[in-house]
Amino acid sequence: xxxxxxxxxxxxxxxxxxxxxxxxxxxxxxxxxxxxxxxxxxxxxxxxxxxxxxxxxxxxxxxxxxxxxxxxxxxxxxxxxxxxxxxxxxxxxxxxxxxxxxxxxxxxxxxxxxxxxxxxxxxxxxxxxxxxxxxxxxxx
Amino acid sequence: xxxxxxxxxxxxxxxxxxxxxxxxxxxxxxxxxxxxxxxxxxxxxxxxxxxxxxxxxxxxxxxxxxxxxxxxxxxxxxxxxxxxxxxxxxxxxxxxxxxxxxxxxxxxxxxxxxxxxxxxxxxxxxxxxxxxxxxxxxxxxxxxxxxxxxxxxxxxxxxxxxxxxxxxxxxxxxxxxxxxxxxxxxxxxxxxxxxxxxxxxxxxxxxxxxxxxxxxxxxxxxxxxxxxxxxxxxxxxxxxxxxxxxxxxxxxxxxxxxxx
Numbered sequence: 001x002x003x004x005x006x007x008x009x010x011x012x013x014x015x016x017x018x019x020x021x022x023x024x025x026x027x028x029x030x031x032x033x034x035x036x037x038x039x040x041x042x043x044x045x046x047x048x049x050x051x052x053x054x055x056x057x058x059x060x061x062x063x064x065x066x067x068x069x070x071x072x073x074x075x076x077x078x079x080x081x082x083x084x085x086x087x088x089x090x091x092x093x094x095x096x097x098x099x100x101x102x103x104x105x106x107x108x109x110x111x112x113x114x115x116x117x118x119x120x121x122x123x124x125x126x127x128x129x130x131x132x133x134x135x136x137x138x139x140x
Numbered sequence: 141x142x143x144x145x146x147x148x149x150x151x152x153x154x155x156x157x158x159x160x161x162x163x164x165x166x167x168x169x170x171x172x173x174x175x176x177x178x179x180x181x182x183x184x185x186x187x188x189x190x191x192x193x194x195x196x197x198x199x200x201x202x203x204x205x206x207x208x209x210x211x212x213x214x215x216x217x218x219x220x221x222x223x224x225x226x227x228x229x230x231x232x233x234x235x236x237x238x239x240x241x242x243x244x245x246x247x248x249x250x251x252x253x254x255x256x257x258x259x260x261x262x263x264x265x266x267x268x269x270x271x272x273x274x275x276x277x278x279x280x281x282x283x284x285x286x287x288x289x290x291x292x293x294x295x296x297x298x299x300x301x302x303x304x305x306x307x308x309x310x311x312x313x314x315x316x317x318x319x320x321x322x323x324x325x326x327x328x329x330x331x332x333x334x335x336x337x338x339x340x341x342x343x344x345x346x347x348x349x350x351x352x353x354x355x356x357x358x359x360x361x362x363x364x365x366x367x368x369x370x371x372x373x374x375x376x377x378x379x380x381x382x383x384x385x386x387x388x389x390x391x392x393x394x395x396x397x398x399x400x
Contacts, residue, residue, distance in 0.1 A: 075289045078281060079176040080346050087173055096326050128314075128331040129290060131217075131323060 035115040038107040043100060052101075053084050064124070067094060095130045103133045181348030185366035187284035188263065188340055189395040190354075191377045193361045196399075198255045200359035208258060209233075210321075211356030212338070217329045219318035228309040230338040231260040231353055239386060239398075257398065258362065260353075261286060261307040261338035262386060265393030269299035269308065278335075284367070284395060285340045295333035304387055305394075308337045340364075367395065 003009060044050060052059050054066065070092040073079045082090040091097045102108045105127075118124065178184075197205075212218070212231045219228050233256035237244040244252070263286045269278050270286060277292035278299050300308045314332045323329075327343065330336050341351035349355070354364045365372030374397070377383075383397040 071291060073176045075287070075291065076279070077176075078283075078342070078346070079178055080182075081177045081179055083173045083175060083177060085173070089177075092176070095328060125331075129328040131325055131328060133325070 032115075035111040036107075037111050038104055039102075041101060041103045043103065047101075051086070053082060053090055067098075067126075070094070094126060099133045104135060105132045106135060179347055183345045183348055183350075185283045185345075185372075186368035187265070187366060187395065188345075189284070189365065189367040189374050189397065190260075190340075190351075191363040191365075191374045191383065191397045191399065192258050193363065193377070193381075193399045194255070194257055196359050197258065197357075197361035198251060201357075201361065207356045207358065208353035208362060211352045212341075214321040215324055215327060215341075215344075215352045217315075217319050217321075217324050217327055218336075219315035219329075220320045221313075221315075221318050226310075226312045228311065228315065228336065230309075230336070231258060233257060234259050236400075240384065241387075243384075252400075258353075259305065259307070259386075260396070261340075262305055262392065262394035262396045263338075263340055265395065266391060268302035268304065268392060272298040272302040274298065281342070283345075285342050286337075287339060287342060288335070288337060290328075290330060290334050290336070293334040295335065297335060299335055304390055304392065308335050310335050 039050070054062070059066070070082065073082075074092050080092055082092045084090065099105065109126075113124070201207075209231050213220075213229075216230060218230055221227055235254070236248075236252040236257060239257045239259055263284055265284070267278075267280060267286045270280050273279070274296060275292045275294055277289045277294070279287055279289065281287050295310070297310055300310060311330050311332050311334055316329055319329065341349070341353075344351060351362075351364055354362045363373050363377055365374035367374060369375065377399065378397060381399045383399050385394045385397055388394065
């Protein structure tokens, strides 16, 4: 079998494969550490029963749906109080309720969102309007 | 396999019975707790409205008093762009001939030419902004408030074209840098590319507070209440005084009344 213009094609292919596989070899064997979510804010530390509005697993996988539902209930339906399964009532507000406990946005929200490659401040774009709590400088 | 008509009917019956199990299970598993509810302190109304007593505003208020504007704009993180074309305003003042165009005359009392009238969103009963909004970001609440859902606003500005009162402002740039007052950490700001306007302080009504401008006016020139409630303060004022509304001929049914 004869390849027309074989020499440049083969060289080009080798270069292409090299460039395409470069990231694999460059990062080879080094797993990037999984994000560490910090829950040690002053408010959470003072809680006797450390419980969010839903069980941890559900919050981890479904917090975005919860936030969407809360937004719809508050903005469009005008209901502002959420009743959790244990009967505890919460003010459905990202800025005034979620962030009261999770006042460490950079170590909580951002930890996973940045790890997952979501652009900071762009996706999810909560913080272009909602005001993030002020964090002490050294924890950032 | 042989199957009789009898067997087939039996099978059908069993299947139909099976269909009833899901609603039964759901009814059984349902908790007694409501998932969402209103704050028990919330102010409830069927048609919120405002009466602006211009005479009280002029007679009792000091010249250039801006208490209501300052209170509103501070609480809602309204920026001060410093440029009339890009100005953001929820409540502001205008002269008579701009508030009630066509009703002015050259020889009316001096006050009417010079003194300010407070203007803000009229929360129209038949709001053109609601009708033209393509995403329903602007919508009518059952209590009569014309509400903005900033999450849905795509910045097309149809509502601004639709509003005959100029009550809506567009964020031509990121407003954060222009918020000159201390940031209210309990209320969001807006972002570039959304329209904003007065919301009758629905976030304050929800916790049992009156609108910020009403609370801020020391002279009671702004009165808030439910139009459908005959005992509400607005109904009392409307019964006692002659009031006018802005451009009623357009059929928008404005919810802001002026005692002039």
